Amino acid sequence: MSAGEHVVVVGLGFGDEGKGAVVDALCADGPVSAVVRFNGGAQAAHNVVVGDRHHTFSQFGSGTLAGVPTWLSRHVLVEPIALATESRELAALGVDDPLGMVSIDADALLTTPFHVAANRAREDARGRDRHGSCGKGIGETAWYALLAGRGAGRGDVVEGQEVPGTPGPAPTVGDCADPVLLRRKLDVLARCYEPLIGDGISVDDLVALYRAFAGAVRVTTGDEAGRLADAGRLVFEGAQGVLLDETHGFHPHTTWSTVVPRNAKALLNGRSARVLGVTRTYQTRHGAGPLPTEDAAVLARFPERHNGTGEYQGAWRAGHLDAVLLRYAVAACGGVDGLAVTHLDAPDLRVATAYRTGATRVAELSTPSVAGCVPELEALPDPVAFLEDLVGAPVLVTGAGADRADYAVRTPVPR
Template identity: 45%
Template sequence: MLGLGFGDCGKGLFTDALCRRWSAHTVVRFNGGAQAGHNVVLPDGRHHTFAQFAAGTLVPGVATVLAYPVVVHPAALLVEYARLRTLGVEDALERLKIDHRCRINTPFHQAAGRLRELQRGTQAHGTCGVGVGETVRHALCFPDHVLRYGDLARPALAMKRLDLIRRDLLAEFSAMAEKPARQGLARLEYQVLSDEGAAERWLSGVVALLRQVPPASPARIAEHLNRPGCVLFEGAQGVLLDEWRGFHPHTTWSSIHPEAVEAVAAEYGFTARVEHLGVLRSFLTRHGEGPFPTCDSALGLLLEPHNTSDGWQGQFRRGHPDALLLRYALSVLGPLDGLLVSHLDVFDRVSALQWCDAYQAAPTGDEANLMHRDAARPDLVTQLLPGAPGNLAHQAALTRLLSLAAPRYGAELITSSPALLERTVALAKCPVWFGAYGPTYETVRSVAASP
């Protein structure tokens, strides 16, 4: 399952529903880390926001695999496990397998990531404040200092690497000690990096996880995945936040792409054909910083108890369907087997949505490499063009374009879910497999919408 937007598209709901419908035995998390926030609501009112456990965990017997290259936050895993126990799920850790190669998200990465975002000021990227991106960045800069899940079983080695990580990051932010920026939130985060006893306390706290979830070898995970039955691959974030295809720098240090799924499947010798499903909402949302052309404050009435503007990400925004962003997402992902569409009950709360079919935008630099324009109306952008893989300069130029773009809406309003699905299918040239008409798996049903 791959999100087609900026996240918050319903991957948790569909993972829970499809685990039940298809009797899945395992859900594989193949990217990201603890910054995921996949909401699952049960018909009896129980709710959980899944960060690291798979969103199928409320289904009895469904296992979670945290595959390499997922970034693991052990302390947060224990907190999430405690929360699941209050919901009656006592065996979540027994059903969890973690590849021993997974990089570890420490409190030092978390503090450094927050400090880096605070330093950006008005140029904030939109961090979740968990430290996943900082863990990946640090591993690239200091490959010999990386702490992996398997290392936690060797306390002396783990302590050595924890101290190296803390010192690496402390050196980077040491200049803050003499600046006013160290006050407030920054001061608290800097204290984490300065605390020489923090590593030992943190390590002693996560030992409980190692006792219940020992590091797993790729061979052991492969044996588990290749049992008969259904396996789901649950992606984190959406492709518009992809590290290479998202709108730089408001992205995640993670790949949301069929190739990422196929690479993980191949790593564990999973030979069954993987069907790739794109997940999207009936309307767009964006949590945190970054351009959002169809954002409409009038849609703020679409309140969601599990998506608020609190925390490090900041404002949760809503917008109308955007054909250009959807077409862009589909172009960078390549062919999909089907679509999953959530929040199709939106028309119970609003009378209509608008459909953005073009942007009005002033000419920019090398625009020929950024967009297609309407032949009759050169002021109208009709398509965004991705750059070559790894070309972050191109992605940053797209970000600037989106920041200046104003949506051009079609004359005809969308007033029903069938009308919305019809437009979506026509654009995607891909069938909708299932739609969700509410927050629980009971509202998910097959949709007869195909090109």
């Protein structure tokens, strides 16, 4: 990639495309002044392997092992307890003062144990109709933040979920430095959720913990994105995949997050950036939801080192590369400027170039629906050439293994 050029990394599948390894490769190729998270929260699971070190990044940017600091923008849902745990894990890997490498926008929403417990209670109640939530409170955090603005009260149904009590303004990272305001917001939050989850969580303990958190990280205000962008090259690290996007994904199996590059572009405020879409050479997803090319033989052929069955997400699934879904994801992004292709070490691949639904052949989707679609499969002899032709954009990062050494960053043709 070109030196000095900002890059927005977006997953083009259902997540787990290899975004973390791609961000690590870009940061190791350097120079990069910061990794910016622009969506999602603590449910991210981005695996990076560097020699004998492996870490699954959740809230820290995946450039951390390359020495690149992280900024969590206002679009990220921040879970301080999980962040502290991840900091200790990184310190054990030899990262010096991990929390000193993180800064956070004051307006970022807090994910609390109340949100986590409510998320799990709702998902448990769905039984066999589970949405495939990670159980980390992400959707509940975003949902609660909607309530005050909509004037919602106990018993109202907002976005398909019943309000258990009387809500108030959502707590933010900036509130952690103001114990009076923080306690007031957490008290209201606790009372709102008590009919759903009970009263086992101590607000006093949370206030003390969050005050310590506010003293351990740098909290930013104003146009921090602009300051960072003008100071050096940024890599924007997306979470989840476009096929899970809150607007463009396959409901109800979606995330409460904008996965497409819109947030990153808004943070850049007119500054140019290259959008880099990430795909595996075969299709994967966690848990419930559509996967048209799913094939048990693919799952058996490509054992997954760093992904498995999640307590709330469900089982790890795999299938053949899906060109129809890939075209749809690229279109949802408004196009991409380049591709990162991972798992190029997977042999003897096949690809769905279209679907059949009755007598109709479908090569492109206009809406997120694949009901009744049967994939048309053919051999995929050269994934890089096929994907460049399919998307009309160059492959700029390749990965043929789990380790950073298995990744290569290519120099693009000037635009």
